[in-house]
Each structure stands twice: as structure tokens, then as C-alpha cells.
Amino acid sequence: MNYIIIGASAAGISAIESIRTVDKNGKITIISDENYSIYSRCVLSYYLAGIVSEDKLKYREDDFYKKYNVNAILGKKVVSVLPDKKIKLSDGSEIPFDKLLIATGSRSKMENITGIEKEGVFGLRNIDDAKRIDLRLIKTKSAVMLGGGLIGLRAAYALHKRAVNVTVVVKSKHVLSQMMDEEGASFVQKRMQEQGINILTGLAAKEIIGDKEVKSVILENGNKIDCEIVVIGKGVQPNIELVKNTNIKTDWGIVVNEFLQTTVPDIYSAGDVAQSSDLITGESTINALWPNAIAQGKVAGLNMAGKNVKYSGSIGMNSVEFFDLPTISYGITKPKGEGFEILIKKNSVKNIYKKIILKNNKLVGFVLVSDVNQSGVYGSLIEKKIDVSSIKNNLLDNNFNFAKILPLISENRKNFTEPEYDEILITNK
Amino acid sequence: MKKVYCEVSKCVGCKSCEIACAVEHSKSKTLFIAISEEPMPVHRRNVQSINKLIISDACHHCQEAPCVSACMSGAMYKDKDGSTQHDEEKCVGCWMCIMACPFGTISRRKKLAIKCDLCKDNVKGPMCVISCPTKALSLKDVQRGEL
Numbered sequence A: 001m002n003y004i005i006i007g008a009s010a011a012g013i014s015a016i017e018s019i020r021t022v023d024k025n026g027k028i029t030i031i032s033d034e035n036y037s038i039y040s041r042c043v044l045s046y047y048l049a050g051i052v053s054e055d056k057l058k059y060r061e062d063d064f065y066k067k068y069n070v071n072a073i074l075g076k077k078v079v080s081v082l083p084d085k086k087i088k089l090s091d092g093s094e095i096p097f098d099k100l101l102i103a104t105g106s107r108s109k110m111e112n113i114t115g116i117e118k119e120g121v122f123g124l125r126n127i128d129d130a131k132r133i134d135l136r137l138i139k140t141k142s143a144v145m146l147g148g149g150l151i152g153l154r155a156a157y158a159l160h161k162r163a164v165n166v167t168v169v170v171k172s173k174h175v176l177s178q179m180m181d182e183e184g185a186s187f188v189q190k191r192m193q194e195q196g197i198n199i200l201t202g203l204a205a206k207e208i209i210g211d212k213e214v215k216s217v218i219l220e221n222g223n224k225i226d227c228e229i230v231v232i233g234k235g236v237q238p239n240i241e242l243v244k245n246t247n248i249k250t251d252w253g254i255v256v257n258e259f260l261q262t263t264v265p266d267i268y269s270a271g272d273v274a275q276s277s278d279l280i281t282g283e284s285t286i287n288a289l290w291p292n293a294i295a296q297g298k299v300a301g302l303n304m305a306g307k308n309v310k311y312s313g314s315i316g317m318n319s320v321e322f323f324d325l326p327t328i329s330y331g332i333t334k335p336k337g338e339g340f341e342i343l344i345k346k347n348s349v350k351n352i353y354k355k356i357i358l359k360n361n362k363l364v365g366f367v368l369v370s371d372v373n374q375s376g377v378y379g380s381l382i383e384k385k386i387d388v389s390s391i392k393n394n395l396l397d398n399n400f401n402f403a404k405i406l407p408l409i410s411e412n413r414k415n416f417t418e419p420e421y422d423e424i425l426i427t428n429k
Numbered sequence B: 001m002k003k004v005y006c007e008v009s010k011c012v013g014c015k016s017c018e019i020a021c022a023v024e025h026s027k028s029k030t031l032f033i034a035i036s037e038e039p040m041p042v043h044r045r046n047v048q049s050i051n052k053l054i055i056s057d058a059c060h061h062c063q064e065a066p067c068v069s070a071c072m073s074g075a076m077y078k079d080k081d082g083s084t085q086h087d088e089e090k091c092v093g094c095w096m097c098i099m100a101c102p103f104g105t106i107s108r109r110k111k112l113a114i115k116c117d118l119c120k121d122n123v124k125g126p127m128c129v130i131s132c133p134t135k136a137l138s139l140k141d142v143q144r145g146e147l
Helices: A010-022 A041-048 A127-139 A150-161 A182-194 A290-304 A375-383 A389-394 A402-411 A419-426 B016-024 B066-070 B096-100 B127-131
Strands: A002-006 A027-032 A070-074 A078-082 A086-089 A094-096 A099-102 A106-108 A142-146 A165-170 A198-201 A205-209 A216-219 A224-226 A229-232 A236-238 A267-269 A274-277 A317-322 A325-331 A340-347 A352-359 A362-369 B002-006 B046-050 B053-057 B076-078 B084-086 B107-109 B112-114 B137-141
Touching: A002 A010, A010 A027, A010 A099, A010 A290, A041 A127, A041 A150, A099 A290, A127 A150, A127 A229, A142 A150, A142 A224, A150 A165, A150 A182, A150 A229, A150 A317, A182 A198, A182 A317, A182 A325, A182 A352, A182 A362, A267 A290, A290 B066, A290 B096, A317 B096, A325 A375, A325 B096, A362 A375, A375 A402, A375 B096, A389 A402, A402 A419, A402 B046, A402 B053, A419 B002, B002 B053, B016 B046, B016 B127, B066 B076, B066 B096, B127 B137
Parallel strands: A002 A027, A002 A099, A027 A070, A099 A267, A142 A165, A142 A229, A165 A198
Antiparallel strands: A078 A086, A086 A094, A106 A236, A205 A216, A216 A224, A317 A325, A325 A362, A340 A352, A352 A362, B002 B137, B046 B053, B076 B084, B107 B112
16 A cells, blocks of 8 residues: 655644554655654644754654654655645656545644744744744844734744743734633733733734834734734634645645545545544534544544544644743633523632533533643543533532543443443452 | 542542542651642542532543643653653643643642652552541553443
8 A cells, every 4th residue: 555644733643543553554744844853833832932852843753754754755746636635746747646644734823914924924834934933032122913813812922931022913902812701811811921922812913013124013903913923813824725626625724534545546635734523513614623634534544544434623723831820721611692501610819710601411522721621531521422411519519520531430331432441340349 | 551430339439539540649658747848739539429429539640641642842641551650750730731731630739730640659559448447449451442
């Protein structure tokens, strides 16, 4: 079997590992336009903050490709997928495949703002972005983040750690508006403001001004913020250009079925570029984040190698900590429409906030601030779609933990299929 | 692979395992000194209860470990012996593992994720098992099917 994997981040690497559990000898070629060792883009903001060294960006050993017997073509871009089971590289060469995985990920969405081409305007997506921002810090006093999502806030936190005056310009009413409700986000926003990060909400940038280099950002309200760096954190856009002019169906990303197959036989897609169904809402969407990419790469790899494994769906979830305040959001955090039940517990003094969203007595989402340690227990109840009526009143208790769901596990054995649950119940007699 | 099992009917909730675990993972490895260490050593095993059921729970060293899949820095990994281990050098404290662990067995100490390592550096084996006065805890082979 001749496998080609396009993209060497979470989904691509995960696919290699899973293909090799089934097919030890097949030929695997991975192609990436980045000429680096395997690195984690999620750790980039920690690198920019000076918390970890470049070496720590690596999440797999340097000899990974050798160990997995993979031919790595690095520093070359795949420009198109050709009809007769071939792909075309930027240097014009063509490579045939039996099974193809498109794991090209996404890129920073660059907004249509006047002046965006100026020196000093960056995304924060690739190691090169982080290095270029880092190089510019020497002449930087102030920076403006456009966007109050995860990228914008992570970049803000990193630059603040590097002693830059940071302003975050957020179009929404509050930060993290995609992943969290207003009240939960207010804890994060307040903490960042207390630590000296300037956050302006309900505002957008009108223009980036300067000659060749960025000098300032003009806001909608006419205010001007002087800065040497602008980071665009306006979300990401899937890299789907290579499948233009093919029969591979695209929407926002590359559309895949529950086996992570595209609409063309033998071509699969996984990670931030792949549009699959959401486990909770059932909608076709992209939940662009690490654990989903790893899980999808795994399933796609197994199926490419001849197995028949279904992907249960991606989950919109996120975990982040700024200035010692951890927050985790999961599933539906801002319910719209009928039939939702919301449980809330909060303590503004201790910065504790817990919000649980239920529908038909099943958990569909939660937001936790500070006290996050039991997140995964809630998460499992969501993923397994368990009726929690019997423990509803205890969900927000301070001592909520795994033991509290033991009765639910006994009642719903068919949902808890992992062997680890058997190991608990065996000892339960 | 082996892991620590808890026989629920024998667990009386004395928390000896919690203390033994914290002491084993302290710098000094003695209770008297460990309690004044900064940061305080954290136990990776937790005694929990519901109604009259008491269980001492810690990392299950899952066959398909969600924490390993979720870890974006490569800190969480499956060791050759099948156990789930954590390289604290690589941890950045993003808590993706906490978000993923269905048993809630990972906790935080400052910027590090903390979990049961089966006392891999101690030839005596898991100290929770040794400390358990009712023999509720035991180190036993795991019987799991093929993936």
C-alpha cells in the first residue's frame, strides 16, 4: 500500500502512528510545506512568552520518521490533488498514491483591514510567525491584538510576559465569545485586565497605519493606539485550495463522512481542515483543536489501512490558563433555543464559576473557572449521552468526582464500553 | 501491564494511600518534612465516596488514553510497559489532559499536571498498595483485549 499524508501536524502524525499499528510495511510519504521537526503549534504561544525553549515545541522525537519508516518531504507544498490518484507539488513533480490523507490544517484568517500588509503585522500560527514576532520584540514597546479569541488572548498573554504593553481589541461584547458565555469569560477578562492587559470590547480596528512598518492602529471610534506589533487573531481558515477542481466536496472545510472519507474514494481528511459532524449538536462543522485532530488522524489512519472504524464526532472544547486562572469550556456553552436547563454556581471572591448546561436531563456543555479538575468526568457524561437526573442536584457540589457517577455507570453499562470501566466494577462486588 | 486495583468492599476510606502517595512524591520522602515542603507534595490517588460506597481512585493507565491524545506538548505518553506516564519537563500546564480524563484523576500543582506514575522509580512498587491497611489496594495484571 502506498500512503500519502499531506500535513505534518497533529492529524498527520497521529495517522502515521495508527497506520503503523495495522500496516507495518506499507510505504508512507508525508509532505509538509514547513521545513521543521515535528512541532506543536499549540505550544507556540508558550514559546513566544519565553516559558519554553524552541526544543520543547517538539512533541515527537527527532527520529520519528525513521522509526516509523516514513519518507518525509519537507519544505514543499502540495498545490493540487489530481484526478488519477496523484498529487502535484510546488516544484511541478507528481506523486501517485493508493490512499491519501489531506491534513493541511488551517491558517490565520487575515482580515480585510487597510494596512494589513505592513511590516509588524502577524498571525500566530506557525513557528515562523512566532520567530518573526520574537525578532521584532527588540524594537517593540506596545502591541495590539485584533481579536479576543484564544489566539488573540494567548498572544496577548505571551507578549505581556515579554514586557510589552498589550491592548486587545475585541469586536464582541466580551473575550472568548466563541467558546464561553459572557459571565464565564468575565473572570478571564477581569484577571487579564488586573494584570495590566488593556482589553477594549465592542470595538473593531479600522486601519493599520505606518509607512513601511506598523506605527499605530486606528479604531472604529477614531481612537489611535501606537504600536510596533499587530497580531491578527480573527480565527482560522481551512487550507482547502489544493482540492479545487476536484470532485472532493468542500464547504467551510473538506467535507468528510463518519469514516473520515471525502467524497472521492481513497481520499481521507482529518484535523483542522476536515469538516465532520459535531458529537453534541450533530452539525457538520470544524472544531479546530488538538484532541479532535489527534482522534481524527487516528481513525482516518486505521481506515486507510483497511479497518472500518467510525468517528464519533468532534467536540468544541477548550482549556486555557492565564495568570494562574484555569478555565475549561466544553460543548454547548451558550444555549440558544428551547429545552435547555442551566445550573450555575459562582463565587466572585474566589473566582469560582461553574455552569452546566443540560438538555433532556443530559449534559450538553459546561464552563468551569478555577476548579477544573473534574472536567473530564463531566465530559464523559456528555460524550456518552447519559441521563443524569439522579445526580442532577450534586453536579455542582464541591466534592463532585468520579465516584458520584458510579451508579450511572452501573445503570448504563452499554455506554461505558472501555475496559477500564469493567476493571472498576469487577472490584465493586 | 499492571495497575493498582481497588477492591471497593475492603476500602474503609482511611486515606493512608493518599498520604503514602504524597510522601512518595515529595522531595524528602518523609511525612514529617514533606508537609512543610513548598510546593506541598500532591497525592495522585483520591479517596472518594458515594452513599456507602468508598473507592480509592487514581489513573487507570487506559489502553487508549484520552490524556495522551489530548496532550499538545507530548508530555503525556504511553510507556513501553503499557502504563501512562508524564514527562513533567515537557508539560506546559494547558490542562488539556484534565479536560480529557474521564476519571478526573489528573490534578494540578502550579503549572504541572500531576498523575499516578505507579511509583515507577521505586523498586518497592506503588506505595499506596504497601500502605493500605485493609489490602483493598493491590497491584495486579491488567487483562484487556486487543484494540
